[in-house]
Amino acid sequence: MIKDFTDEQRELRNTVRRYLDEHSTEADVRAHMDTERGYDPQVWSTLAAQLGVHGLAIPEQYGGQGFSWIELGIVIEEMGRALLCAPFFSSIVLAATVILECGDHEAKRRLLPGIADGSTIATVALPGEGTAVEAARKGDTWSLTGNAALVLDGHVADLILIPATTSDGLRLFTVDGSAAGCTATAVPTLDQTRKLADLTLEAVQATPLGDGPAEPVLARAGDFAVVALALEQVGGAHAALDISVDYLKTRVQFGQPIGSFQALKHMAADVFVEVETARSAAYYALFALAEGNEEIPAAAALAAAYCSDAFVSTAHQMIQFHGGMGFTWELPAHLYFKRARSSQLLLGDPDQHRERLAQLIGL
Structure with missing residues (x-):
């Protein structure tokens, strides 16, 4: 198991952080989350x-840089720290991973270069409540009909990967986001920094992705996705803690910084322990992904459950640290709290991940 980051990986983190500190400020986040595009x-x-x-973890033969999930995980954590408004999770974490895992080399050659260079925004219509899509075949052509609910960045996607029911079971298909009969409608979200859309498909022309069933591909890609989300949550939790500590150092009551009060010291220490424990769980899962070892499903479930709860707890304490003004629109605390709450449910709630972990380890 890898135990630490290399100097090059640390420099990658520093480079991405410097860029996001300049281009994903609180003012930038507020401005972009209010636009339709997002x-x-x-x-x-x-x-x-x-x-x-974008192309860090995509092989060079498909237009990427051929690095590992370690490098991509570092970037995702930094994006979570900055609450970056961008379709990175949907396009790079979800769509690119599904394509890489599908075993369709022609599709990889055709689709991944555009995702790697940013010219193609892609997403995946994950199966779930409110999603029912059926595929019909006529000769060599396929068409999809149905609805897909709450698709990440579906309203701006150029390429949509959709699991659909066929006579042979669930299979994966690709659809052009601007295809006739494909309608994406943006929906209101709790977390305005992350956009969702409902898709309506009416006999939309589709292309099969891979030759086999969708379930194994989605399961493998799902492990990658929950680890990525855990890393994003760790980044957000760490930022929330940093902002809180800065406030505790500068807010003065009774002639001294409130951070000197014993009760707040203990609260901050508890949050620090929770954030660092979450970081350890996320990094363990990340290193497991990079090595491709058999612990991936269990490590992913553990990270997903713990990091979700840690981010919500840290964001909640951030509001408490700021006192009566902590819940107000003017402070960034509500942005982190909303991201924490929405992320907690994005790919399954913590109880679902804990139940899966228990099954995997035989409890």
């Missing part, structure tokens, strides 16, 4: 072309 195309392009983060 992100800054210039920042998206720079991240892809100049920093090269």
Whole structure:
């Protein structure tokens, strides 16, 4: 098991953090989350072309840089810290991973270069409540009909990967986001920094992705996704703690910083322990992914459950640390709390992940 980051990986973190500190400030986040698109195309392009983060974990033969999930995980953690408004999770974490795991080499060659260079925004219509899509075949052509609820960045996606029911079971298909009969409608969200859309499909032309059933591909990609989300949650929790500590150092009552009060010291110490424990769980799962070892499913479930709860707890304490004004719109605390709450349910709630972990380890 890898135990530490290399100097090059630390420098990657520093580079991404410097860029996001400048281009994903609180003012930037507030501005972009209020737009229909939900992100800054210039920042998206720079991240892809100049920093090269989109293609970090995509093999060179498909237009990427051929690094590991370690490098990608570092970037995701930093994006979570900055609450970056961008379709990175949907396009890189979800869609690119599903394509890489599907075993369809022609599809990889055709689809991944655009995702790697940022010219294609992709997403996955994950199966779940409110999603029922059926595939019909006529000769060599396929069409999809049905609805897919709460698709990440579905309203801006150029490429949508959709599991659909066929006579042979659930299979994966790709659909052009601008195809005739494909309608994406943005929906209100608790976390305004992350956009969701409902999809309606009416006999939309589709292309099969891979030759086999969708379930194994989605299961493998799901482990990657929950680890990525855990890393994002760790980044957000760490930022919430940093902001809180800064406030405790500067807010003065009775002639001294409130951080000197014993009760607040203990609260801050408890939050610090929770954040660092979450970081350890997320990093263990990340290193397991990089090595491809058999502990991936259990490590992913553990990280997903613990990091979700840790982020919510830290964001809640952030509000408490700021006292009566902690819940107000003017402070960033509500942005982190909403991201924490929405992320907690995005890929399954903590109880679901704990139940899966118990099953995997035989409890």
